[in-house]
Amino acid sequence: MYSKSELEQFVKQAKQYARYGKVADYIPALGKANPNDLSIAIYTRDGSVIAAGDTTDKVTLQSISKIIALALVLIDHGEKEVFQKVGMEPTGDPFHSIAKLEEVQPAKPLNPMINAGALAVTHMISGASVNERFQRLLQFVRKLAGNPEISYSKEVAKSEFETAFLNRSLCYFLKQHGIINEDVEELMDLYTKQCAIEMTCIDLARIGLVFAMDGRDPFTDEQIMPLDVARICKTFMVTCGMYNASGEFAIKIGIPAKSGVSGGILAAVPGRFGIGIFGPALDDKGNSITGMKLLELLSKTYSLSIF
Numbered sequence: 455m456y457s458k459s460e461l462e463q464f465v466k467q468a469k470q471y472a473r474y475g476k477v478a479d480y481i482p483a484l485g486k487a488n489p490n491d492l493s494i495a496i497y498t499r500d501g502s503v504i505a506a507g508d509t510t511d512k513v514t515l516q517s518i519s520k521i522i523a524l525a526l527v528l529i530d531h532g533e534k535e536v537f538q539k540v541g542m543e544p545t546g547d548p549f550h551s552i553a554k555l556e557e558v559q560p561a562k563p564l565n566p567m568i569n570a571g572a573l574a575v576t577h578m579i580s581g582a583s584v585n586e587r588f589q590r591l592l593q594f595v596r597k598l599a600g601n602p603e604i605s606y607s608k609e610v611a612k613s614e615f616e617t618a619f620l621n622r623s624l625c626y627f628l629k630q631h632g633i634i635n636e637d638v639e640e641l642m643d644l645y646t647k648q649c650a651i652e653m654t655c656i657d658l659a660r661i662g663l664v665f666a667m668d669g670r671d672p673f674t675d676e677q678i679m680p681l682d683v684a685r686i687c688k689t690f691m692v693t694c695g696m697y698n699a700s701g702e703f704a705i706k707i708g709i710p711a712k713s714g715v716s717g718g719i720l721a722a723v724p725g726r727f728g729i730g731i732f733g734p735a736l737d738d739k740g741n742s743i744t745g746m747k748l749l750e751l752l753s754k755t756y757s758l759s760i761f
């Protein structure tokens with residue numbers, strides 16, 4: 455198993471790539487992040503954690519939340535119903551693209567990892583009000599991370615809510631075609647809170663471990679999600695988890711992973727580890743440039759690719 459000093463060495467190496475990246479600022483509150491930050495935690499199935507960097511930093515999930523919301527709606531509604539509203543194919547387009555919504559099967563988003571598909575998924579979170587739906591999602595996140603303290607950043611949620619014009623357009627397009635039928639402002643309220651759920655890389659690594667263990671929490675022995683749901687989520691991580699860089703990521707790194715524009719990456723090495731990384735310097739596709747470098751170093755050194 456890796457040592458802390460070795461991990462610290464990898465972090466130092468990966469940090470040198472921060473200068474080639476840029477912090478996301480289209481959500482103004484995210485623009486405050488320091489591009490040179492980089493933290494990582496690796497959770498193993500026997501409960502040990504190895505971490506490096508500032509592991510007390512809390513960062514918002516952004517698109518990483520899409521995989522968790524997907525798991526929840528699959529549990530709530532089952533595969534058949536969910537995949538009537540959202541597809542299973544990668545797009546090769548940026549995550550916020552609207553293009554394929556018109557080209558392929560009117561308005562059915564191609565997959566749940568692009569924004570259009572994620573909005574359709576968030577729409578399916580059950581509950582009587584936005585608050586009740588958000589609390590259900592939050593409870594699920596807390597259970598996955600084994601941390602009842604996890605909450606969301608009001609500042610980041612508000613900042614995205616006030617500026618999410620493109621996501622609103624996607625919602626109206628989906629509503630016109632009957633994929634969603636709720637009030638767009640309510641859905642945006644729920645979605646922006648979902649994306650603003652915040653945690654440390656240690657919490658994130660523990661969530662990764664649950665996916666790695668096929669939905670079972672190795673510490674409580676509870677099956678938090680059915681094996682099939684964990685399998686579907688991991689498959690999406692491989693095919694669409696890193697947006698339109700998923701192919702290259704699969705070849706170079708080969709670990710099921712999901713990224714977010716906050717610079718987070720959740721990775722699950724099947725049967726072995728959960729990995730959580732935060733490094734806000736992003737490449738032009740919106741993936742953490744330092745985070746990917748770090749995963750590449752780990753994958754190459756320890757042969758972690760699943761392929």
Ligand SMILES: NC(=O)CC[C@H](N)C(=O)O
Pocket residue numbers: 515516517518549550569614621649713714715716740
């Ligand atoms: N790629 C991302 O992390 C995108 C999430 C972000 N909240 C958005 O919808 O734009």
